[in-house]
Amino acid sequence: MVASTDPELNPQAFTSALLASAGNDSCELLQMLHALQLQFNHIPQASISQLSEALSLSETYIRSVIGFYTFLHETPRGEYDILFSDSITDHMLGSRLLLSDLCDKLGVERGVPRKDGRVTVDTTSCTGLCDQGPAILVNGRVLTRLDAHKIQNIALLIENCTPLDEWPSDFFRIENNIRQSNLLLSHNQCNGEAVQKCIDNGADKLLEEIDDSGLRGRGGAGFKTALKWKFCKEAHNGGTNDRVVVCNADEGEPGTFKDRVLLDSQADNVFEGMTLCAGIIGARQGFLYLRGEYLYLKPQLEAVLAKRRDKGLLGKNILGKHGFDFDIEIHMGAGAYICGEESSLIESLEGKRGVPRKRPPFPVTHGYLQKPTVVNNVETYLAAACIAASGSEWFRSVGTEESSGTKLLSICGDCEHPGIYEVPFGTSIQQILDACGASDVQAVQVAGAAGMTIPPEEFERSIAFEDVPTAGSFMVFNNERNLLDMVQNFAHFFVHESCGFCTPCRVGGALMKDLVDKLTDGKAGRYDTDEMRNIGLLMKSTSHCGLGTTAPNCVLDMLDKFPYIVEEKLAHHASYEPAFDLDEALQEARDISHRNDSRAHIRTDT
Ligand SMILES: Cc1cc2nc3c(=O)[nH]c(=O)nc-3n(C[C@H](O)[C@H](O)[C@H](O)COP(=O)(O)O)c2cc1C
Numbered sequence: 001m002v003a004s005t006d007p008e009l010n011p012q013a014f015t016s017a018l019l020a021s022a023g024n025d026s027c028e029l030l031q032m033l034h035a036l037q038l039q040f041n042h043i044p045q046a047s048i049s050q051l052s053e054a055l056s057l058s059e060t061y062i063r064s065v066i067g068f069y070t071f072l073h074e075t076p077r078g079e080y081d082i083l084f085s086d087s088i089t090d091h092m093l094g095s096r097l098l099l100s101d102l103c104d105k106l107g108v109e110r111g112v113p114r115k116d117g118r119v120t121v122d123t124t125s126c127t128g129l130c131d132q133g134p135a136i137l138v139n140g141r142v143l144t145r146l147d148a149h150k151i152q153n154i155a156l157l158i159e160n161c162t163p164l165d166e167w168p169s170d171f172f173r174i175e176n177n178i179r180q181s182n183l184l185l186s187h188n189q190c191n192g193e194a195v196q197k198c199i200d201n202g203a204d205k206l207l208e209e210i211d212d213s214g215l216r217g218r219g220g221a222g223f224k225t226a227l228k229w230k231f232c233k234e235a236h237n238g239g240t241n242d243r244v245v246v247c248n249a250d251e252g253e254p255g256t257f258k259d260r261v262l263l264d265s266q267a268d269n270v271f272e273g274m275t276l277c278a279g280i281i282g283a284r285q286g287f288l289y290l291r292g293e294y295l296y297l298k299p300q301l302e303a304v305l306a307k308r309r310d311k312g313l314l315g316k317n318i319l320g321k322h323g324f325d326f327d328i329e330i331h332m333g334a335g336a337y338i339c340g341e342e343s344s345l346i347e348s349l350e351g352k353r354g355v356p357r358k359r360p361p362f363p364v365t366h367g368y369l370q371k372p373t374v375v376n377n378v379e380t381y382l383a384a385a386c387i388a389a390s391g392s393e394w395f396r397s398v399g400t401e402e403s404s405g406t407k408l409l410s411i412c413g414d415c416e417h418p419g420i421y422e423v424p425f426g427t428s429i430q431q432i433l434d435a436c437g438a439s440d441v442q443a444v445q446v447a448g449a450a451g452m453t454i455p456p457e458e459f460e461r462s463i464a465f466e467d468v469p470t471a472g473s474f475m476v477f478n479n480e481r482n483l484l485d486m487v488q489n490f491a492h493f494f495v496h497e498s499c500g501f502c503t504p505c506r507v508g509g510a511l512m513k514d515l516v517d518k519l520t521d522g523k524a525g526r527y528d529t530d531e532m533r534n535i536g537l538l539m540k541s542t543s544h545c546g547l548g549t550t551a552p553n554c555v556l557d558m559l560d561k562f563p564y565i566v567e568e569k570l571a572h573h574a575s576y577e578p579a580f581d582l583d584e585a586l587q588e589a590r591d592i593s594h595r596n597d598s599r600a601h602i603r604t605d606t
C-alpha cells in the first residue's frame with residue numbers, strides 16, 4: 001500500500017506540519033499530541049519517533065506524557081470514541097444504564113475498541129455539564145440530555161458510519177442555564193474600558209483599586225488577588241521582566257461548570273481582565289489553559305481574541321500605549337483534573353506531565369519557564385475587569401466583610417432548576433436551595449469532590465470564605481439518594497485522578513477506595529471505618545498537593561456527619577472481616593485436592 005501524501009491522512013506529513021508551526025518548541029508537545037490524537041484517534045508510532053528526533057526528547061519521555069493524559073492514546077480508539085461523563089449527578093440521571101444499553105446495541109465491551117475499529121465506549125471524569133446530563137463526548141464533541149431514544153439513534157448513526165457533522169444538531173445543543181444574575185453577569189462588556197483606566201491612571205492606582213475591592217481568587221483557595229499581582233509585579237527573578245498571565249480554565253472539579261458558561265457568555269471581559277493584569281504586572285505573554293472537554297469553545301474564543309486584536313486591545317502597543325505589548329494563546333488540556341492545580345497547570349503548559357511542583361518557589365516568582373507568573377481563575381479575571389471599570393465600591397456593595405462581591409455557583413443534582421446562580425457572598429445554603437427549587441434535601445455537597453458535605457442542620461451556614469468556601473460546585477442530594485454512592489464515586493474519582501507522585505495520595509487513595517467499596521458491599525466492620533479515618537487523616541497531613549489533602553474529605557464527612565450511612569452498611573460492629581469470602585476462595589483448591597471435609601473449611605458452619 002502506498003502511503004498518502006495528504007497531510008490530513010499521513011501521520012508523518014501531519015507531524016511535520018505541526019512541528020513547523022510550533023517552531024520545534026518542546027513546550028508545544030502536549031498541543032501537538034492533542035492535535036494528533038484528534039486527527040488519527042491515537043498517536044501513531046511514526047509521529048512519536050518524529051517528535052522525539054525534532055524535539056530532542058526520548059521516545060520514552062514522550063510516551064510518559066501520552067500515558068499521563070486520559071485523552072491521549074498510543075493505540076487506536078474507535079473511529080467514534082465515546083466517553084460517558086462519570087460524575088455522580090450523571091449517574092443520578094441514569095448514565096450507567098444508558099452506557100450499558102449503548103454497549104449492548106453496538107456489541108462492544110466498555111473501554112475496548114470494537115474489532116472492526118468502528119467504536120469505543122468508555123467513561124471519563126465529570127465533563128462539566130451536570131445541569132444537562134447525562135452527557136457524553138464523541139470525538140471531543142459534547143452531547144447532552146441523553147435518553148434511551150437518543151442512545152438508539154446514536155447506535156444507528158454509528159452503524160451507518162454517519163459523519164458527526166450530519167448527526168442531528170440538537171444532540172449537540174449546550175445550554176448556559178443562567179438562572180440568577182448579579183454584579184458580574186449583568187455587567188456591560190468592558191470594551192477596553194478597564195485597560196484604558198490602567199493606562200490613564202497607572203498600574204499602581206489600578207492595583208490599589210483591586211486591593212480596595214477585597215477581591216479574592218474564585219478558583220478555590222481564595223488568595224487575595226491584588227496581593228498575588230503585587231508579588232508577581234515585584235518579582236525580579238534573575239533580572240527578568242518577562243512575566244506571564246495564565247487563566248485557569250481547567251474546571252475539573254466535579255459539579256463545576258460556571259467557567260464554561262463564563263467563557264461562552266463573557267469571554268471578552270475575561271480577556272479584558274487578563275490584559276488588565278498584564279498591564280499592572282508588566283506581562284507580555286498570556287495563556288488560557290482550556291480543559292480538553294471544552295474543545296468546542298475554542299473556535300469562538302479564538303474569534304473573540306481576533307476581534308480584540310483588531311480593536312487594538314491585544315498585540316503591540318495596546319490602545320496606542322507604547323511598549324504595552326501583550327497577547328493570549330489558548331492551550332488545550334487533555335483530560336487530567338490535577339492540571340487545575342496551578343503548578344501542574346504550568347508544567348502542562350510547558351508540554352510536560354502535569355505533576356505538581358514543589359512550592360516554594362511559587363509561580364509568582366518562578367512560574368512558566370521560571371518566569372514570574374500569575375495564575376487566576378476565569379471568574380477572578382472577569383471580576384477584576386468589572387472592578388476596574390465600575391470601581392471597588394460597586395464591588396464591595398454586596399457580600400460580607402471578608403468575602404466581598406458575588407460568587408457564581410454551578411447548581412446540579414436534585415433540584416427543579418439546575419444551572420448558574422450568581423449569589424452575593426453571605427447567602428445561606430437554605431436560601432440557595434429555595435432559589436433552585438430543592439426540597440426534601442438530605443445533603444449538599446459544596447465545592448465538589450474535594451469539598452464539604454453539608455447536612456440539613458447546617459443549612460443556615462453561608463457561602464463565604466470565612467464559612468463555607470467554594471469554587472462553585474453545589475450538588476443537591478434528596479432523601480431518596482444513598483449518599484454512599486456519592487462517597488464511592490468520589491473515592492474512585494480521586495484514585496483515577498491522582499498523579500501518583502507521592503505515596504500518601506497514590507497508596508492512601510487506593511486503600512481508601514477499597515475500604516469504601518468494602519463498606520458499599522456490606523462487608524466492612526468497625527476496624528475498616530477506623531482505618532478510613534486513619535488513612536484520611538494521614539493523607540490530609542502528608543500529601544504533596546491539594547488533591548491528596550482534600551481527597552479524603554467526603555469520607556471523613558460521612559463518618560462524622562452522616563453516621564447513619566455507615567451504621568446501615570456495617571456488617572458487624574467489632575472486629576476485622578476480609579473484603580472477600582476466604583472460605584469461598586479456597587473452594588477451587590479443595591476441588592483439586594478432593595478434600596471437602598469440615599477441617600478443610602475455615603467456616604465452622606460448613
Ligand atoms: C487538584 C486541584 C485542582 C484545581 N483545579 C482548579 C481549576 O480547575 N480551576 C481553578 O481556577 N483553580 C483550580 N485549582 C486551584 C489552583 O491551584 C489555583 O489556586 C487557582 O487557579 C488560583 O486562582 P484564583 O486565585 O483566581 O483562585 C485547583 C487546585 C487543586 C489542588
Ligand code: SF4
Nearest residue numbers: 499501502505545548
Ligand atoms: S497529592 Fe496526589 S496529585 Fe498531588 S502530588 Fe501527590 S500523588 Fe500527585
